[in-house]
Amino acid sequence: MAYNKGKYPFEAASKIAHMEVIRDPALAEILQGLRSDTPATVPPGFLKTGTVDLSKPHEISTxxxxxxxxxxxxxxxRREKRVAFIQVGIMLLSLExxxxIAEDIFMDPRRLNAYLKRIDxxxxxxxxxxxxxxxRTLRDSNREILNAILSPPxxxxxxxxxxxxxxxxxxxxSPMPDRSMDCVQCRRVFSLPKQRTFSCPHCGFDHYLSDYLGLTTETEDNGREQLASMVMATVELLALFLLPMKLCKARKLERLREILLIKDGPLMLRAEGYRIVDGVREFVEWLYARGHCLNLVGVEKTGDFAEFIQDFEKQLPxxxxxxxPSRKFVVEQVQGRSFDPGKYRNRVSFGSRLGVRLSPTHMVxxxxxxxxxxxxxxxEPKPADxxxxxxxxxxxxxxxxxKPDxxxxxxxLANSAVSLSDRPSAGILDDYLTQMAGATA
Structure with a gap:
């Protein structure tokens, strides 16, 4: 049907302008690339690094x-009134x-539910x-809530x-690291004392240790889902190191080699998370330097690298x-950005990426x-690292x-358990440590 310019002048002008844009050579090439169905070319440098013999035994039991x-x-x-409900869970199950669970696809739901309850x-x-x-202001309300979340009970x-x-x-x-923060009230810098509550030495404003994390600093202007996401990510990271901390304090770090720690998502904490990550890095380096085995993985189900690995799964048959991969490969070939090793900075990660085939149908x-x-x-990480x-x-x-792919x-299982409304268990990690102590007595 012919287009009536006289009847719809603004719409006609918009369509004409749109067609002129498509005729631009650069944009036309982009659109042609989008429509292409030819197989992607394997990027230079994408070669199998090695193979793990899956038939060999391992020490992990938990x-x-x-x-x-x-x-x-x-x-x-009142749509302007919103809260975020978050829930973090730590699930502990034996490999047996x-x-x-994996072998019995028709497991009695009551029996499966018993496993799902093994979570804090x-x-x-x-x-x-x-x-x-x-x-209270929104900022101070969130400051008090974050302090309460991290506090017992x-x-x-x-x-x-x-x-x-x-x-x-x-x-x-041991000597303590020098740590400082900006006062939440007057914004002046002061040294962080080794306390959970303290006052600014300049203006006397009362602080919580959780203020050091900087999560709620901009809440008045930016009180959106990003704050809740950062709170959840912070709780996840601290929960991840709860058992290693308990084993360290109990002087049972040799038992780490029996435990596999799995985090949903990458090993990082964005934004102001570097304030915790530097401590994580030091602890992990200390463990490795003393010969302790830390079986820790972050599983990236989504994101650029996860999609990239799926596109070239035939390279790992x-x-x-x-x-x-090297950092340069990830930045340039996966993320599509230029890489300058002299300017590269990363304060939020504590791990290197890899793609691995776990089974004929699983590439992660x-x-x-x-x-x-x-x-x-x-x-340029190596397997020896x-x-x-x-x-x-x-x-x-x-x-x-x-389920899913x-x-x-x-x-x-953890995702299913976190979404349940059942009340929390009574401390699975403490029970596990108690059983561990009994087994070695």
Missing amino acids: VVTVDGGMTTIPNPK DLDR RYPSIVPLSGVRRPG WTGLYDVLEFLLWRGWLGPT EPGDYFL ALQLPTSTLDEGGPL MSALGNCIRALSRLTST NAILPLV
């Missing part, structure tokens, strides 16, 4: 999974339990907009935060094959910590799930 979920809840009659949940509500405590994760900030693995007589993107973690890890590489891949190859069974 799997600890950390996962979180978040949803935004508006007031149905996971084998039974940390639920919370974070105000986003239009909701605050009486007489809610999560008790302040213990982990202090452990990472003050190098708790070195003992009470056999189970156990893996590709360990992982992150593993390396023995040195300055700027997140070596610019990851002492737990074989251990982790062998254990993960037994934990694959087909390329899924890892402990993460599927």
